[in-house]
Amino acid sequence: MIGFLLRRTVTMMVTLAIISALVFFIIKLPPGDFLTNQIAELRAQGEAASAAKAEFLIKQYGLDLPVWQQYLVWIGVWPGPNGLSGLLQGDWGWSFEFDKPVVDVVGDALWLTLLINLVVVVFVHAVSIPIAIYSATRQYSVGDYVATFLGYIGLATPSFLLALVLLYYMNRWFGVSIGGLYDSKFTGQPWTMDKIGSLLSHLVVPTLVIGLGGTAAMIRRMRANLLDELGKQYFVTAKAKGVPPTRALLKYPFRMSLNPFIADIGNLLPHLVSGSVLVSLVLSLPTVGPILLSALKSQDQFLAGFILMFVACLTVVGMLISDVLLALLDPRIRIGGS
Numbered sequence: 349m350i351g352f353l354l355r356r357t358v359t360m361m362v363t364l365a366i367i368s369a370l371v372f373f374i375i376k377l378p379p380g381d382f383l384t385n386q387i388a389e390l391r392a393q394g395e396a397a398s399a400a401k402a403e404f405l406i407k408q409y410g411l412d413l414p415v416w417q418q419y420l421v422w423i424g425v426w427p428g429p430n431g432l433s434g435l436l437q438g439d440w441g442w443s444f445e446f447d448k449p450v451v452d453v454v455g456d457a458l459w460l461t462l463l464i465n466l467v468v469v470v471f472v473h474a475v476s477i478p479i480a481i482y483s484a485t486r487q488y489s490v491g492d493y494v495a496t497f498l499g500y501i502g503l504a505t506p507s508f509l510l511a512l513v514l515l516y517y518m519n520r521w522f523g524v525s526i527g528g529l530y531d532s533k534f535t536g537q538p539w540t541m542d543k544i545g546s547l548l549s550h551l552v553v554p555t556l557v558i559g560l561g562g563t564a565a566m567i568r569r570m571r572a573n574l575l576d577e578l579g580k581q582y583f584v585t586a587k588a589k590g591v592p593p594t595r596a597l598l599k600y601p602f603r604m605s606l607n608p609f610i611a612d613i614g615n616l617l618p619h620l621v622s623g624s625v626l627v628s629l630v631l632s633l634p635t636v637g638p639i640l641l642s643a644l645k646s647q648d649q650f651l652a653g654f655i656l657m658f659v660a661c662l663t664v665v666g667m668l669i670s671d672v673l674l675a676l677l678d679p680r681i682r683i684g685g686s
């Protein structure tokens with residue numbers, strides 16, 4: 349296992365290096381950047397002093413260097429102008445749109461994004477797995493039809509539309525605003541028990557909205573996988589030998605049907621980040637999704653590049669976790685690997 353982890357760590361580092369190059373050069377593909385576009389606008393308006401400041405920032409952050417050299421400076425393997433460091437040295441860059449360091453822009457948004465995604469993942473699995481087991485073990489029952497119908501509704505309902513509907517009716521019926529992740533009076537305030545309580549209460553609606561589609565999809569897939577396993581000979585033999593039905597179900601078919609979902613952990617986390625951008629905009633959630641959208645629109649390359657690398661790190665770490673869990677869960681994978 350140690351050798352496996354070492355090999356995967358090296359693979360992750362190479363993968364992240366390739367992703368960083370792709371991210372940087374794709375961001376640089378559109379003509380211009382935030383500062384050059386701003387300089388053109390300022391000069392058109394006759395503001396020479398502001399344009400000169402923007403030109404100074406271009407030289408200070410090495411944006412006048414060749415693209416390959418800008419990339420090496422950005423990741424921190426090439427000495428930048430004025431002692432500029434890169435990602436590997438812990439310098440996430442400067443956000444020209446917000447006129448402050450990237451670390452100050454993302455701030456709480458990073459860990460709030462991770463918190464929301466973690467809660468959504470727990471919600472999806474905690475709700476979908478029991479429903480899928482019930483539906484598969486009671487095929488064609490009333491409960492199975494109800495679960496199937498609700499699954500189709502969940503798959504067909506856009507998350508942002510559900511967010512808009514909840515916003516409207518919660519305000520109309522109860523006079524409650526469900527936007528944001530805490531009450532407006534806590535904005536800019538230090539974290540206290542009251543603010544944490546407000547955060548936990550406001551997590552309910554985003555978790556439901558973001559996790560609905562994933563829950564419905566997992567119910568359908570889990571039910572199909574479990575039905576396939578329940579029809580195999582090893583399960584029939586286990587029941588014939590007198591193994592209690594619940595034990596036989598959880599020990600064999602349930603474990604085997606979990607494999608696809610564990611393998612999808614690496615894809616699930618970045619999918620939640622990217623797929624919740626519209627929901628975050630509708631519900632005014634302080635996550636990295638709206639910040640990334642704004643950075644891409646304004647061509648704020650350091651801010652956009654860091655957030656995309658953050659999502660890439662979530663992906664490769666999730667892939668590592670899924671591989672380890674698969675090896676622990678399924679002995680066939682361990683035997684095949686050896």
